[in-house]
Amino acid sequence: MTTDARNFPQAARAALRNERLQGALTHLKEGFQLKRAAAFAAYPIPFENLREQGRAIRDSALSQLDTLLLQFEAQVQAAGGHVHWARDAAEGREIITRILKDSGAKTVTKGKSMVTEEIELNPHLAANGITPIETDLGEYIIQLRNERPSHIVAPAFHLRRSDVEESFRKAHEALPPARLLDDRPALVAEARAVLRRHFEAADAGITGANFLVAETGTAIIVTNEGNGDLTRLLPRTHIVVTGIEKIVPQLADASILLRLLTRSATGQEITSYVSFMSGPKRANDADGPQNFHVVLLDNGRSGLLGSPAQEVLQCIRCGACMNHCPVYGAIGGHAYGATYPGPLGAALDPGLDGLAKTYDLPNASSFCGRCETVCPVKIPLTRIMRHWRNQAFSRGIPSSSFGTGLKLWAWVARRPRLYQMGTGVAARMLRLLAGAQPRLRSLPMLSGWFTARDLAKPAAASFQSEWRKRRGNCKP
Amino acid sequence: MNARPRVGLLVTCLADMFRPEIGFAAVKLLELAGCEVEVPTQSCCGQPAYNAGDEKDAAALARQMIATFEPFDYVVVPSGSCGGMVKVHYPRLLKDDAVWGPRAERLAAKTHELLSFLVNVRGLKSIAAICKGRAAYHDSCSSLREMGSGPEPRLLLKSVQGLDVHDLTEKETCCGFGGFFSVKYPEVSARMADDKIADAKATGADMILAGDLGCLLHLAGRLSRQGGKIRVRHAAEVLAGMADGPAIGEDPA
Numbered sequence: 200m201t202t203d204a205r206n207f208p209q210a211a212r213a214a215l216r217n218e219r220l221q222g223a224l225t226h227l228k229e230g231f232q233l234k235r236a237a238a239f240a241a242y243p244i245p246f247e248n249l250r251e252q253g254r255a256i257r258d259s260a261l262s263q264l265d266t267l268l269l270q271f272e273a274q275v276q277a278a279g280g281h282v283h284w285a286r287d288a289a290e291g292r293e294i295i296t297r298i299l300k301d302s303g304a305k306t307v308t309k310g311k312s313m314v315t316e317e318i319e320l321n322p323h324l325a326a327n328g329i330t331p332i333e334t335d336l337g338e339y340i341i342q343l344r345n346e347r348p349s350h351i352v353a354p355a356f357h358l359r360r361s362d363v364e365e366s367f368r369k370a371h372e373a374l375p376p377a378r379l380l381d382d383r384p385a386l387v388a389e390a391r392a393v394l395r396r397h398f399e400a401a402d403a404g405i406t407g408a409n410f411l412v413a414e415t416g417t418a419i420i421v422t423n424e425g426n427g428d429l430t431r432l433l434p435r436t437h438i439v440v441t442g443i444e445k446i447v448p449q450l451a452d453a454s455i456l457l458r459l460l461t462r463s464a465t466g467q468e469i470t471s472y473v474s475f476m477s478g479p480k481r482a483n484d485a486d487g488p489q490n491f492h493v494v495l496l497d498n499g500r501s502g503l504l505g506s507p508a509q510e511v512l513q514c515i516r517c518g519a520c521m522n523h524c525p526v527y528g529a530i531g532g533h534a535y536g537a538t539y540p541g542p543l544g545a546a547l548d549p550g551l552d553g554l555a556k557t558y559d560l561p562n563a564s565s566f567c568g569r570c571e572t573v574c575p576v577k578i579p580l581t582r583i584m585r586h587w588r589n590q591a592f593s594r595g596i597p598s599s600s601f602g603t604g605l606k607l608w609a610w611v612a613r614r615p616r617l618y619q620m621g622t623g624v625a626a627r628m629l630r631l632l633a634g635a636q637p638r639l640r641s642l643p644m645l646s647g648w649f650t651a652r653d654l655a656k657p658a659a660a661s662f663q664s665e666w667r668k669r670r671g672n673c674k675p
Numbered sequence: 676m677n678a679r680p681r682v683g684l685l686v687t688c689l690a691d692m693f694r695p696e697i698g699f700a701a702v703k704l705l706e707l708a709g710c711e712v713e714v715p716t717q718s719c720c721g722q723p724a725y726n727a728g729d730e731k732d733a734a735a736l737a738r739q740m741i742a743t744f745e746p747f748d749y750v751v752v753p754s755g756s757c758g759g760m761v762k763v764h765y766p767r768l769l770k771d772d773a774v775w776g777p778r779a780e781r782l783a784a785k786t787h788e789l790l791s792f793l794v795n796v797r798g799l800k801s802i803a804a805i806c807k808g809r810a811a812y813h814d815s816c817s818s819l820r821e822m823g824s825g826p827e828p829r830l831l832l833k834s835v836q837g838l839d840v841h842d843l844t845e846k847e848t849c850c851g852f853g854g855f856f857s858v859k860y861p862e863v864s865a866r867m868a869d870d871k872i873a874d875a876k877a878t879g880a881d882m883i884l885a886g887d888l889g890c891l892l893h894l895a896g897r898l899s900r901q902g903g904k905i906r907v908r909h910a911a912e913v914l915a916g917m918a919d920g921p922a923i924g925e926d927p928a
Contacts, residue, residue: 212862525849529866563860565853565867566726567816572847582767585728592728602729609724609732613739618718622692637926638899647858651865652896655693655924662691662698666714 204536204548207559214530223357224528230353231522234466235573242462253459254577256452257513260444264504267413267446268495274416278478280491288318291496295320295405295438296327298492302436304329304402310420310427311335312407313351313516314440314496317538317551320405331405332397334426336390343370349532351539352464352518357531360386394426404430404488406476408441409460409515410453411493417477418493419453421461421470428474437488439476443495444512456515459575463517499551507586511546513576518543520570520580526563535560542570546583554587558596561587619663626657682710683747685740685786687757688719689888690909694923697888700915701753701789708797710751715743720760726854730768737765738775741782749796750786753911754887755818756854758788763821789911790831790886791824801834804916809839811880812910813871813894815887816849828886828910835913841878845870852893868897875905882922884910895924 214220239246260267272282283298285291291314299307307324309315309331321331321342333342337354341347343366348354355363364380367389380386406427408418418439420427431437447453461467480487503509521527521541532540537548537557545560561584570580595602612618633639638653648654660668682705690697698714705712721736740761744750752758765779772779793799812832818824832840851857851867872894875883883898883905885891895907906922921927 208860211860215862215866525851525867525870526860526863529863529870563856563863565816565849565851565856565864567849567853568820569816569847569849572820585726588726588728589730590728601727605724605727605729606732609721609729609736612718612721613732613735615716615718615739615743619716622688626692637921638896638924645858647861648896651857651861651900652868652893653899653924654896655892657692658695660695662686662695663714663716665695666698666702670714 204552204557204560206536207534207563210534210536211530211563214534217531219359219362220357220531222359224531227522227528231466231518235463235519235522236466238462238466238468242458249455249459250575250577252455253515253575254513256447256455257515257576258510260447260452261504261509261512263448264443264446267448268443270413271411271416271446274413275478275491275493278416278491280416280478280493283492283494285318285494285496285498287498288496291318291440291494291498292320292323294494295440296323296329298436298438299324299329299403300327302403302490304434304436306330306332306397306401307403307405308332308334308397308401308430308434309338310404310406310422310430311338311354312405312440313348313538314407314442315405316348317498318440318496320440332394332401334394334397334424334430335422336387336424336426339390339394340366343367347533349540350518350521351516351543357533398429398433401430401434403436403438404432404434405438405440406431408439408445408476408493410456411441411446412448412450412453413446414449415477417450417475419457420474420476421457421472422474423465423467423471425472428472431474431476431488432486435488436490436492437476437479439491439493441493441495442500443497444500444514460515460517463515463519463573463575503550508546508550508583510578511543511550511580511583513578514543514547515576516543517575519573519575523569523573525565525567525569542580542584546578546580546587549587549590554591554594554596558591561585561591619661623661623664626661629654629657630659679709679711680748681746682712682749682751683744684712684714685717685720685744685750685752685757685761686714687752687754687888689892690753693892694888694909696912696917696920697753697909700909700911700917701751703915703917704789704793704802704911705751707802708793708799710749710797713747717743720757722757722760722764723854725760725764725768734768734772737768737779741765741775741778745778745782748785749792750782751789751792752786753789753909754889755788755815755822755824756887756889758786759817759821761786788818788822788824788886790914791822791827794827794830799831802831802914803836804914805836806913806916806918807837808882809841809878809880810882810884810913811841811843811875811878812846813843813850813875813883813885813890814846815885815890818886819847824886828884831914832884832910838913840884841880843871843874843878845874850890850894852887852889854889857893864893865897868894869901872898872901872903872905876903881905883907884913886910888923891923895922899924
């Protein structure tokens, strides 16, 4: 599968033909949409009110990002932990590798982290002689298959149970070939048994963070499998890797956001585990890591502050936008060719990877706006996509000929009488080409339209010309 | 406000060129609702430029439309999409313009999608029209989300004698038109249309009605490829009793 957003049009076409993927995508509705709707319907505070609180918290956090991050750093240091600042993906990879090498780590367990996907950490670790083992079930499956997540909450959403069985049989060679793996519990039990040995042997654990709390220096993760706690508590060293924007001022803020996050993501009131990580093991703690590190990644985020795309940094990574997106629903996550798929990615990826690479992502939207109706922190996703389209247009991406054509059209449209003449000529030409047929079936100049559909023949006379004839009261 | 308000009809480029019936249906309905309708010479609301990232030209077209339509008591648009451009996006586009910003706001405040205007502003609750058939109503995304028009078309359509109106199961899902989107990513757009058409077929409908010609041209063009029997019309045509002629993309009788 391609991981380059420049291949989006081809990758999208391939995705439409991928039967396995198409089968998986039919589960978006009962798997995500209905559960989310039921969870908010059952909550005493109306969604609109709750998400306005969520938006305000995230907005306020971004407006004081610098001071909150410094406060967070001071709190982590006071607890005996270390905070590292990574300007970009390369710096993030180097910092993490150095921490692991300094602590003599050979194997590292990993909780689910999209930021480590963003910085492509695993190949880098492997190249440095460190074995990363994904412990979130979905992430574990796609690691075995050497794939990337197709969804930010459900990384293996594109796979069938039988695909997982096949991957397990191939990877777990030591297990009896005759064993039954024909249902989910059997697969989960096998993954649990295999992963248990990795948890016990790991020298270090890496997790992401759903939120960082400035007042307490706490990183928070939500998980359902318990893998996050085994990853962070058992090894000597725990490294939290996350983006600088995940900060909130106080624990009370995180509490509001957690209500929004779990309901929006999986329709749960709360996940099985919500873990609060505030530094290394203290004298009286039963368990915990000796070394606690937090790596805070910028990678383009600070550049979005103060820009028309700033609000995308409010995102709490619930995935609701992609779960309700008709484009994501048609092509899945891989076709986007970027770390973050769907409407979130269309708004965020250009800020991280640059527009030249990601031009298609904010364009591959019908601007239907459904994502905005479910976003738990009210990110104006289509408005941000529009911002990227403006940026691309002013820089002549994808081509200056498109821009020239559009400018010419607009020049004519600014002269309504000329525009009337122009559309009249176009209508006559189309009618001529259609001949006796009521519809046009193909036209090389408009191949984009005719690839997918026919076109009704224009009317013999436009409304405005007919109106003038009939009523004659048309004012200039 | 006058007893007989002056309404400027923003007919939309697509209706002007492809489906004048929609314009005449809108005029008929507006006059029935006690309005004096005028059609100033007009071009485009600027949405193609706006959605393609050309805000400069979009703003120029917005200023032109504002100047054209601000003399009227109301601006009525038989399209949620072009209506949304005026109502939601003109004020955003011109917000930093000290002169045109407030004028955009004032125009936005009196701009309405046709069917919701008839119900909410003119108090129409039913209509004396006849149309035999079973219709699936498709909400265009901009009618639904930008113009807040959902119950109004259903209220009016349900009063049409002989017409059985059904909601789609996925009524909040886009049909895949989306302007440039439909030509830039035609295969994805076609998939979305196919899902919408399958949804309509499941209702047993012989007709798809909507308030936006963009969606309708797209769906009719896709249906034409599939060779189905479902006919496609703008809801205003049915409400105005003008659904006897050929549907969108059909042979003139």
